[in-house]
Amino acid sequence: MQEFRIRRVLIEKGAENDSLTEKILKRLPDVPREAVDPYATALPQGTAEMDKESLRLMNFKGEFLKPCPGTKKYICCGYQILNVGINCPMDCSYCFLQSYMNQPSLRIYTNLEQKLEMIGDYIDKAQDKIFRVGTGEFTDSLALDDLTGWTEFLLPFFSHRKNCILELKTKASSVQSLLKSRYRERIVVAWSLNTSRVIAQEERRTAPLEERILAAQKCQKDGFLVAFHFDPLIFSSKWEEGLEEAVELLDRYIDPKSVIWISLGSFRYMPSLKWAIKRRFPRTNIFDGEFVTGLDGKFRYFKPIRIDMYSKIAARLIQWHDDLGIYLCMESRDVWEQSLGWAPDTSTGLSGFLDNRVRKLMGERLELNGL
Amino acid sequence: MKKPLQSTPLRVEISDIDLNPGPFCMSFNFSLEQLKSSIERFGVLNAPYVIKGSDSRYTVVAGYRRLLAIRELGWPEVLCHVLPGNFPPLEALLLNLHDNIIHRKMNEIEKAMVLERLNRYVKQEALMKEFMPMLGIPANKQNLDILLQVPELEEQLRISIATQRISLRVAGLMMTLNSHDRLKINELFTVLKLSFNQQWEVIQWIVEIASREGRPPKEILEDDALTEIVHDSTMSNPIKSKTIVKMLRRRRFPSLVKAENAFKKGVSKLALPKGVKIIPPPFFENRNYRLEIGFSQGKDLQEKVEGLSRLPGLEQITDFWKGTD
Numbered sequence A: 001m002q003e004f005r006i007r008r009v010l011i012e013k014g015a016e017n018d019s020l021t022e023k024i025l026k027r028l029p030d031v032p033r034e035a036v037d038p039y040a041t042a043l044p045q046g047t048a049e050m051d052k053e054s055l056r057l058m059n060f061k062g063e064f065l066k067p068c069p070g071t072k073k074y075i076c077c078g079y080q081i082l083n084v085g086i087n088c089p090m091d092c093s094y095c096f097l098q099s100y101m102n103q104p105s106l107r108i109y110t111n112l113e114q115k116l117e118m119i120g121d122y123i124d125k126a127q128d129k130i131f132r133v134g135t136g137e138f139t140d141s142l143a144l145d146d147l148t149g150w151t152e153f154l155l156p157f158f159s160h161r162k163n164c165i166l167e168l169k170t171k172a173s174s175v176q177s178l179l180k181s182r183y184r185e186r187i188v189v190a191w192s193l194n195t196s197r198v199i200a201q202e203e204r205r206t207a208p209l210e211e212r213i214l215a216a217q218k219c220q221k222d223g224f225l226v227a228f229h230f231d232p233l234i235f236s237s238k239w240e241e242g243l244e245e246a247v248e249l250l251d252r253y254i255d256p257k258s259v260i261w262i263s264l265g266s267f268r269y270m271p272s273l274k275w276a277i278k279r280r281f282p283r284t285n286i287f288d289g290e291f292v293t294g295l296d297g298k299f300r301y302f303k304p305i306r307i308d309m310y311s312k313i314a315a316r317l318i319q320w321h322d323d324l325g326i327y328l329c330m331e332s333r334d335v336w337e338q339s340l341g342w343a344p345d346t347s348t349g350l351s352g353f354l355d356n357r358v359r360k361l362m363g364e365r366l367e368l369n370g371l
Numbered sequence B: 001m002k003k004p005l006q007s008t009p010l011r012v013e014i015s016d017i018d019l020n021p022g023p024f025c026m027s028f029n030f031s032l033e034q035l036k037s038s039i040e041r042f043g044v045l046n047a048p049y050v051i052k053g054s055d056s057r058y059t060v061v062a063g064y065r066r067l068l069a070i071r072e073l074g075w076p077e078v079l080c081h082v083l084p085g086n087f088p089p090l091e092a093l094l095l096n097l098h099d100n101i102i103h104r105k106m107n108e109i110e111k112a113m114v115l116e117r118l119n120r121y122v123k124q125e126a127l128m129k130e131f132m133p134m135l136g137i138p139a140n141k142q143n144l145d146i147l148l149q150v151p152e153l154e155e156q157l158r159i160s161i162a163t164q165r166i167s168l169r170v171a172g173l174m175m176t177l178n179s180h181d182r183l184k185i186n187e188l189f190t191v192l193k194l195s196f197n198q199q200w201e202v203i204q205w206i207v208e209i210a211s212r213e214g215r216p217p218k219e220i221l222e223d224d225a226l227t228e229i230v231h232d233s234t235m236s237n238p239i240k241s242k243t244i245v246k247m248l249r250r251r252r253f254p255s256l257v258k259a260e261n262a263f264k265k266g267v268s269k270l271a272l273p274k275g276v277k278i279i280p281p282p283f284f285e286n287r288n289y290r291l292e293i294g295f296s297q298g299k300d301l302q303e304k305v306e307g308l309s310r311l312p313g314l315e316q317i318t319d320f321w322k323g324t325d
Helices: A019-027 A112-125 A150-159 A176-180 A196-202 A209-221 A239-253 A271-280 A303-320 A333-340 A347-366 B033-042 B064-073 B089-101 B108-118 B124-134 B141-152 B155-162 B168-174 B179-192 B196-213 B217-221 B224-230 B237-252 B254-268 B298-309
Strands: A008-012 A033-036 A054-058 A065-067 A080-082 A106-109 A131-134 A164-170 A187-193 A225-233 A259-266 A291-293 A299-301 A326-328 B008-013 B049-052 B058-062 B077-083 B276-279 B290-293
Touching: A008 A019, A019 A054, A019 A106, A019 A112, A065 A112, A112 A150, A131 A347, A150 A164, A150 A176, A150 A187, A176 A209, A187 A209, A196 A239, A209 A225, A209 A239, A225 A239, A225 A303, A239 A303, A259 A303, A259 A347, A299 A303, A303 A326, A303 A333, A303 B254, A326 A333, A326 A347, B033 B064, B049 B089, B058 B064, B058 B077, B058 B089, B064 B077, B089 B108, B108 B124, B108 B141, B108 B155, B124 B141, B141 B155, B141 B168, B155 B168, B155 B179, B168 B179, B168 B196, B179 B196, B179 B217, B179 B224, B179 B237, B196 B217, B196 B237, B224 B237, B237 B254, B290 B298
Parallel strands: A008 A033, A008 A054, A054 A106, A080 A131, A131 A164, A164 A187, A187 A225, A225 A259, A259 A326, B049 B077
Antiparallel strands: A065 A080, A291 A299, B008 B077, B049 B058, B276 B290
């Protein structure tokens, strides 16, 4: 299990009395604590710029449940983000948070538990809609779970709702907290997968490929639905053999029939991210491919390269099993058609496809078929 | 009101003054000729400021160029303002900065020297808030980080920056390379005289080609075809620049350049009327092509539209870029 070292806990004014603050502090009895003003963000000298070793407990004033902004120019999946915190103890070179975040430290929103009732009301009111909710957009869903205990209260909360599922996205292999839980319904545990080379070179402090898939196997055997995200696919001369290895491991350990979906996405980045990455990881070679400016202003691989990568990996996955719910993340209709042989008309169409996967894999037992 | 500066006027022997660029120096890449002829004609109009050290040698605070000119003129001594030995170094730096800033335009290296020296005494927030605007530099952390490192660069590079042959932004990119690679790139830019934007692109291409091919950037720069163009005496510099940029772009983006060429080839076969262009979507990312018709008068437009409608093969236009170039 990957352990993340927390050197200090910063408790923002306003977060002191939150239930999550109390739980976290109990789990970190020997770590120095400091009360801080919400506006005080200066780092002590010598602290790394993203300050991944400080846990900052804060009372979040923003919206907890928000639709993923996606991009208007490409087809998106209609996923809802549950804001549990921001920043991650893992350190992937390509992480968008490096240019997205303007404040350091691992930020945990300690008033999440108090807000669940409100979130629940919002979800319950839209009974004709399936909410696909995830916590893995701004942090890893499981990496800090031993400290935050997110799964202890999120699993029962989502398991009891009728029209939603919770997807926990991770690059970790520690799943004890999940296995200890008695809740399985409406929970999807998803692993971000990549080639062993990309994991070793670019995804620091994450679990190796085989460990991730073995963790997925444990969860699957214990009754969880699983999902996989091959994202970001990074082009190199050896990408095909690397991904072949990943699919072989899936084949060896995973039952494809209870895989709810597999997404494919290629490395894309806002121009400002490149310089943040180059500053922190000058030796990375994730920029070696042929990147061009996409319709949304992000750099992406030149279209034929993306199509080639998607179509090859999709073909290999379909060879493993022909009903995996494969979809593309933030791609155009054109790329969908040429890579997968079909395309949803719009983002709404992709949402419908994924909702159908939810109905198909969970529907009968959860009475979702009427939705 | 601020107390007047306490200094003592004194004739100081030139040999007693340390004329290496000292802790307060902010002069780089200058010529002394004009200053020498002025001093020869009118003498030193503003006496330099110096501080006497414990070893009895004088350190220059302000007037470094004047003192160098005097030395070159062979004068044995000069009237100086001698500041007390305990004069605070930050005050000395500010004195020199103000002396310089009102008299002349500083080059980017000199501005970097100011910031690098001030950085020893002043917080970075103050450098950005107070001193970068004073020096006419957009105040942001990225610029400051580059400027603080610039004084450590090799002299050839500092000269390129001071003479605006390369921009600070490009210099920032060069700092990510090793000394040998950046000197090689500097040599190339000295010959080619590329625009700053082209320089920015070319450096990235070289580094990324090198990374992809698993070779050091210097090997890309020492490539036979590239070297041949650089040394081709029959080519003008603008042609050399264009050829090298094209060559590097083709190597950096082989699939894209191939698609662009295939597109051009496909369109050329259509025999479009003069002044009519088919413009592809940027990088072929979407599927919407545009038609551009240049015309002078309505009649001209009508003829071109009619010509277009009769053009054979127009209805079979396809994604030409997917073909072979």
